[in-house]
Amino acid sequence: MKEVLSVHDIIDSDNYISPKFRSDDNIKIKSNDDYYQFYKKSIENIGDYWAGVASELYWFKKWDINMHGDFPDFKFFLNGYSNVCFNCIDRHALKNPDKTAIIWLSEDGLERKMDYRSLMIYTSKFASYLRSIGIKKGDVVAIFMPNRIESFIAVHACYRIGAIYNIIFSGFSTKALLDRLYETMPKVIITADKTVRRGKVINIKEKLDSIINNVKSIQKVIIVKRFVDTSLNKNEVSFEDVLKETNDLIDPVHIEANEPGFVIYTSGTTSRPKGIVHSGIGFMVGAYHNVKYALDLNKSDVYWCTADIGWLTFPIFELVGGLAHGATVVAYEGALDFPGIDNFYNTLEKYKINKLFTAPTFLRMLARYGNETASKYNIKLDLISLVGEPLDTKTWYWAHDTFGADINNTYGQTETGSAWTSSIVGATYMRPGSAGLPLPGHAFKIIDDTGKEVKTGEAGTLVITKPFPSLARSIWNDHNKYINQYFSVFPNFYCTYDSAIKDKFGHIWVIGRTDDVINVSGHRISTMEMENSIMSVPDISEAAVIGIDHEIKGTVPYVFFTSKNTDNEIKNKISSAIESSIGRFAMPEKIIMIPEMPKTRSGKIMRRLLKEIVMHGDVSGDITGLENPDSINIIKNAINNQK
Template identity: 50%
Template sequence: MEKSLLEHPLVPPTEALTATAPVSLEEAARLRALDPSTYWLEIARELTWTTPPTTGLNGILGDFRYYPGATGNVSVNCLDRHPPERVALRYEREDGLQETWTYGRLTEATARFAAALEDLGVSKGDRVAIYLGNVPEAFIAIHACYRIGAIYSVIFAGFSATAVRDRLVDAQPKVVVCTDATLRRGKVVPLKATLDEAMAGLDGLQVVVARRVDREFPLQPGEQDFHALLDRTTRHAAPVPLEANEPGFIIYTSGTTSKPKGLVHAGLGFLAGAYANVKWALNLRPEDVYWCTADVGWLTFPIFALVGGLAHGATHVIYEGGIDTPTPARPYDLMEQYGVTKVFTAPTALRMLRRAGDGPLAGHDLSHLQLIALVGEPLDPETWHWTQGQLGAGRIFLNNTYGQTETGTAWSSSMVGLTATRPGSCGHPLPGYRARVVRDDGSEAAPGELGALSLTEPFPCLARTVWGDHDRYVQTYLSDIPGAYAASDAALLDADGQLWVTGRLDDVMNVAGHRIGTMEMEAALITHPAVSEAAVVAQPDAVKGTVPVAFVVLRGDTQPGASLEVELAEAIVRGVGAIARPARVIVTPTVPRTRSGKIMRRLLRDLLVIGDVQGDLTSLENPDAIEVVRARIAEGVA
């Protein structure tokens, strides 16, 4: 890790956020010192239960239960317990369509759709597939499942028919809820047509279609219209009390060489984790107007909006479409229009805004904005400073966090209004989590020493199993580091306890005996004024073991050339050291990305090393980038 990053002064919370912090500094310190079982039992007391818990943890990693015997319902905690007149959702689509939903209206629609699902034969433990974008129907359908104890599985709206089919075959849902289409960057994305292709030959699936883009979209025999079904269902399903460890949902992670893993999260266990996560990482309050920019198909949205966000009773801005459409000013328009106070997004989105320059930001009144929180990938310090200084006018707090689909929360974060952060870090482990960075031999790494990240004790929102394959769960997460959950990420804890995650363990390269993470090399490249984005991967080398190769996307009208490539290599040397000098700097107009905007570094590595890509490509947003990058690699080969 580059010393200048680790030695950057800690940034304290802003006075405005400290003034509204949920607890005192002394209470925060007490909570951080509690053992996880006791802490999570205290968090449970802030939620609504049918049978309140009396016990925290029972069991160990791989076979544990939190709040055994306690019962409750997630939808009650997220909907029923809030004032019905309060606005829950401010929905907007990229073509300007707007809807407003109060908590009362959302609760009533959820209870009726839950009854409609029961009338379709769905009962506790049955699966329901949710193939929707960021639309109000997603909130209704998901909380309807929570209400009756059905297990839902969200399928990302950008997936191919093959990816959709894989998830349907694995989860075996009774009902699929979808929209006819969604809008993205001015284009109509035909979800129902993709679903039809995915369902070819699959029998017994009932389909409910919410017609949003084309109100006259033709349905096939036996299919139901979402709103017609809702309108004719007058019965309100009562919330079913569920035991705290019963499954709430399945969410799939893309594998590199095998089929996606269906991770199973407990409904009420996930609620407890998401509620606490939002409490600390956002300090979300009922008076906040809050925008989570993630897609409902990624777990960030259920954590920070659908469940954790609604559990705090705030007003949520929900946006369907590309946030930079029709212009890069659109995010600023939305924040100004709705008076947004807090935003949860990804570093990729901020880099996109920074790349567009300060022009789109000019003239917007963002004085309500207090906080931007982030998750998803390492945050380069330049983007941190631009966001805090330019976008936030020096008055906001920028909270970078870290978590995984498997952990069910962004468990490393500042406690907003209470604890400091360091630009580029992921805050510190929150109360209730026990993190440990270990060396290859299993011993604990020293402060500032790069190693393998692990969690040593269970917590309620940790995924409990892989759907239908618990052995795969144990082998994937619990076999690498004895007695701990292995995150498979490289990380270090600095002298102040701040967590730095540098990437996947296979992104940590050993160059002539020196372990170097990719994050600090990429951060050094981003500081060069010509660079918009950068990704560094490892290439095998007969002498050094591996050597770094950098892929760079340039800003604006910057012209590539040999002299610029030398400059960029020197930027890495200056920032990290001579040992990190890249074997090549490859300038490319595009790089392969996931549908959430992350650079797919493993595909860059595949193209560099074997000349082709392999493994799961279901999350690839821009397949055309493969040939572009392949050609750029070939240009430099004699």
């Protein structure tokens, strides 16, 4: 068997890969040496640095103070006025009106394109309608939508008039939908009648109809009609009729840089999900900056972010960050691999997509199909950027070699409003498996339980030491919870609750949640390290490791994996790989093959559900973010059959 390197072996090695893709002239960092100098200067005066970034966008009134205050209550661009919609749409429509802004596709073969001029007109019309029914700055508008062009219009219409929007993932259950509506109390909700996924028609409006009488704040429901047979109830109006019958266009409202722009909910575990509040302008500045360095979008690019609009990845990298750069973006409704993986590859080829943002889980799925399928298509990818969870080195090399593209694995959270660790595309070295370098303007430390910074190569808790514009400003209706949640563990620092290592090149390796580090008989084992070892075994498609309490050893690892190979010998190969790369002390208590992993729509494996099934035989925590609810019973049966 081929020697398996541990994560620490990989981190400690001198292995790095120079970029093939060369960045555009708008990125001043051209090499690793440039980066180190640029980064150091950027965090010496955070306020001045972000003022420089913000100056690349349009402001109606220049701010008085670059940065005011510190954690937990900080402000950027104080008394500066701008508008997200103007910067993402109008600014480009006035310069290049015929440029395609959005290419919308769906799994059932539909296609629409919209240029920046049309996007500006429709967004202005829809904003005018919202204003006409009484929506004003600071009012809440709920958006319960799949990936549609109308979703772009709805969000930016809210930005245009200063309404606070709350995007709710269209795959949520009625209870999850009700919880979010009840808490934010929107005046208007925008939704679709139905959507399609894996060949099925899913009735979204039906979910809303079943709970809407419990949300007394809603005065109007606006329906995007995908199917002509949809009938409307009282207080409902079709999106199409709104645009057809509204003739007034309105200018963007001047919004102060620190006013709230939107609320987005984190996934819950056993507790209620948290409504994270982001500043609209601050988020825009951060997303613009993030896309600039992690994607280097330019006029000739056709770019596709495969995430769902209900997860913050899509607003950062496409809805706001992508449009802020005047890019041509692809929005896709449905499952990427339906009716087969050829659908995904055909989309890349047909629309000449050269930059892709997706999840590590999706790359692992592509790898499972191998090179043969990919080789049938003429694909010209320059760059694949990713976020969501750690990317194993096996999949990294497969994607790099198969597509000939640079691979940029990034790291961020809903709360950070950006994937703030990343390669500077076209400039800095790539380290397979790392989450890249801290982007300029983002100061951090990796510390132990006492708050002392750990040495290079040692694991600790990743904390952010200085504010930046896209960092969350509060939790909806509970600012004290915001302070206690993020700033009480290490006073004066924002706690990510993630465990990480900084290597000798300055790259950050996020190795899991701080509670995902398994302590076996005094040995601390990273779940990422174990999963990386497992993924080195041929025929393994995906792997997840959890820690289960043990009365003698403290905690023991349970391994879950998926594979097309049903040979019992594969479990022995997994054991050998773990022993070889980490040591015998890390040997799993159980190795369980399951048909599929429980995942969110954004591609994250929900490891806590696996832990609940092992410990309690069932799932009692929140599963509203689960992409495949049927997987729960399938996994339960697999576990019971292998006890």
